Amino acid sequence: MDRPPHAHLLHVQHQHSDLNPFSRPTTPGHHDLQIGFCGLGAMGSPMVTNLANWRKQHTQAPLPIMVWNRSKSKADDLARDLGDELITVADSLEQIATECDIIFTNLANDDVVRSVYHKFAKALQADKPTKNKIFVETSTTYPTLAAELDTLLSGVPSTHFIAAPVFGAPAAAAAAQLIIIMSGDYRSKKEVAYILHPAVGRKVMDLGGNVEKAPTFKLIGNAMILGSLELLAEVFTLSEKAGIGAPLVHQLIKDLMPAPPLVAYGEKMLHDQFDGSKGFAIDGGLKDSAHIRKLATEMDSPMPALDVAHQHMLTARALHASQARVGNAHFDVLDWSSLVAGTRVAAGLDGFDSSKHSNKVIPEKDE
Numbered sequence: 001m002d003r004p005p006h007a008h009l010l011h012v013q014h015q016h017s018d019l020n021p022f023s024r025p026t027t028p029g030h031h032d033l034q035i036g037f038c039g040l041g042a043m044g045s046p047m048v049t050n051l052a053n054w055r056k057q058h059t060q061a062p063l064p065i066m067v068w069n070r071s072k073s074k075a076d077d078l079a080r081d082l083g084d085e086l087i088t089v090a091d092s093l094e095q096i097a098t099e100c101d102i103i104f105t106n107l108a109n110d111d112v113v114r115s116v117y118h119k120f121a122k123a124l125q126a127d128k129p130t131k132n133k134i135f136v137e138t139s140t141t142y143p144t145l146a147a148e149l150d151t152l153l154s155g156v157p158s159t160h161f162i163a164a165p166v167f168g169a170p171a172a173a174a175a176a177q178l179i180i181i182m183s184g185d186y187r188s189k190k191e192v193a194y195i196l197h198p199a200v201g202r203k204v205m206d207l208g209g210n211v212e213k214a215p216t217f218k219l220i221g222n223a224m225i226l227g228s229l230e231l232l233a234e235v236f237t238l239s240e241k242a243g244i245g246a247p248l249v250h251q252l253i254k255d256l257m258p259a260p261p262l263v264a265y266g267e268k269m270l271h272d273q274f275d276g277s278k279g280f281a282i283d284g285g286l287k288d289s290a291h292i293r294k295l296a297t298e299m300d301s302p303m304p305a306l307d308v309a310h311q312h313m314l315t316a317r318a319l320h321a322s323q324a325r326v327g328n329a330h331f332d333v334l335d336w337s338s339l340v341a342g343t344r345v346a347a348g349l350d351g352f353d354s355s356k357h358s359n360k361v362i363p364e365k366d367e
Contacts, residue, residue: 018203019197019198019202019203019204020193020194020197020203020204021193021204021205021206022189022190022193022194022204022206023190024190024194025187025190025191025194032059032061032062032063033063033101033102033195034063034066034099034100034101034102035051035055035063035065035066035100035101035102035103035104035195036065036066036067036068036090036096036097036099036100036102036103036104037051037065037066037067037068037103037104037105037106038067038068038069038093038096038103038104038105038106038107038116039068039069039105039106039107039108039139040067040069040074040075040078041106041107041108042170042173042277042279042280042281043106043138043166043170043173044069044106044107045074045078046170046173046174047104047106047138047166047173047178047200048065048067048078048087048104049078049082049174050173050174050176050199050200051065051195051196051199051200052064052065052082052086052087053082053086054176054198054199054200055086055199056085056086058199064084064085064086064087064088065086065087065088066088066089066090066095066096066099066100067079067087067088067089067090068089068090068092068093068095068096072089075087075089075090076089093116093119093120093123094119094122094123096120097119097120097123097124098123098124098127098129100133101131101132101133101134102133102134102135102136102191102192102195103120103133103134103135103136104136104138105117105135105136105137105138105139106138106139107139108139108284109139109141109284109287110141110142110145113137113139113141113145113149114145114148114149117135117137117149117152117153118152120135120153121152121153121155121156124153124156124159125155125156128156128157129156129157129158129159130157130158131158132158132160133156133158133159133160134159134160134161134162134185134188134191134192135149135153135159135160135161135162136162136164136192137149137161137162137163137164137165138164138165138166138180139165140165140215140218140219140222140284140287140288140291141165141215141291142215142219142291142294142295143212143213143215143216143219143295144212145215146161146163146183146184146211146212146214146215147211147212149161149211150184150211160184160185160187160188161184161185161188161211162182162183162184162185162188162189162192162211162214163181163182163183163184163211163212163213163214163215164180164181164182164189164192164196164214165181165214165215165217165218166178166179166180166181166200166201167179167181167218167221168201169264169279169280170278170279170280171264171279173200176198176199176200176201176202177201177202178200178201178202179201179202179203179204179205180193180196180197180200180201180203180204180205181205181207181214181217181218182204182205182206182207182214183206183207183208183209183210183211183212183213183214183215184209184211184214185209186209189206205217216295219288219291219292219295220292222288222292223292223296223303223306225261226285226288226289226292226306226309226336227303227305227306227309228259228261228262228265229265229309229336229337229339229340230305230306230308230309230312230339230343231305232253232262232265232266232269232340233269233312233339233340233342233343233344234343235249236249236250236266236269236270236340236343237340237343237344237347237349238347240344240347240349240354240357241347241348241349246269246270246354247270249266250263250266250267250270253266265337268335268337269337269340270354272352272353272354273335273337274330274331274334274335274337274338274341274352275331275333275335276331276332276333276334276335276336276338277331277332277333278335279335279336279337280335280336281333281334281335281336282313282316282317282320282333282334282335282336282338282339283317283333284336285313285336285339286310286313286314286317286336289306289309289310289313290310292306293306293307293310309339311342312339312340312341312342312343312346313336313338313339313342314342315339315341315342315345315346315351316334316338316339316340316341316342316351317334319341319345319351319352320334320338320341320352323352330352338352344357
């Protein structure tokens with residue numbers, strides 16, 4: 001068959017680009033990969049939904065993705081919404097471990113991750129795999145946990161572990177716009193990169209063979225985001241106190257440095273939109289900031305802005321708990337952008353209701 005001029009160059013560019021640093025893996029054999037996914041929270045649910053829909057459109061007769069969640073009702077709801085041809089619900093973590101070829105996990109915290117992987121390892125020790133198996137941890141965890149999990153699974157034949165945390169809020173996950181950071185076994189990363197990109201994320205970054213590097217980079221990135229939230233909170237609060245008003249500062253951000261996180265989180269602070277069920281819950285933010293501060297301490301690398309952000313999140317959570325006790329809380333769960341409440345209260349303003357700020361801006365009339 002005749003090919004158009006430079007077709008081979010087009011093929012190479014498709015296989016290996018700035019968005020995916022890996023060349024496409026060799027075509028698998030007759031048997032389709034059985035994918036498993038554990039954890040259907042604010043991030044996991046949109047990730048597996050996008051993955052299932054992508055495979056339906058781009059893979060010939062794909063096997064349904066096998067899902068597991070601690071509360072089984074979420075898994076059952078997902079299977080009902082997407083259909084049995086795309087999703088099947090596992091009876092247990094042991095079934096995921098033994099029956100799936102590639103297993104993704106996106107879980108709440110380090111303790112949950114550790115517990116789940118110990119169950120995986122125990123199941124595989126009892127029923128040793130006879131073909132290649134890859135475990136992919138996409139949560140935000142402390143870097144040493146990745147090394148612990150890698151060691152845990154290294155004693156199981158044909159089993160590999162890679163760390164692949166993702167950057168992006170739930171809205172980015174829903175839009176398949178995550179940035180995926182990978183470290184670990186090279187062949188496994190190559191295989192997984194083409195499963196996740198572009199189905200789940202817009203870009204893959206390779207941090208090398210040391211599994212601790214990807215989670216370390218994730219903490220550094222989250223430190224940058226959290227530090228930006230703290231700066232937003234401080235300038236918004238100052239503008240309210242000075243009678244300028246946070247809306248003008250938000251407009252300046254959009255005109256001068258319109259980074260999506262600054263604009264989006266600025267919008268939440270501006271309109272007191274602190275619903276953590278639709279964003280990144282503050283407990284997750286505190287977990288991440290604790291990890292960042294621990295890493296900074298171990299590296300002798302002071303991060304005072306993160307210390308302040310951590311304290312302001314604690315203040316916001318304490319204020320919310322006080323409201324919840326008397327039935328005045330507006331949200332069941334706070335978003336981490338609510339750290340602005342800590343800044344506001346320190347400056348003598350209402351924490352969660354900016355309409356109560358006394359120095360509201362009154363536009364001057366032309367004479």
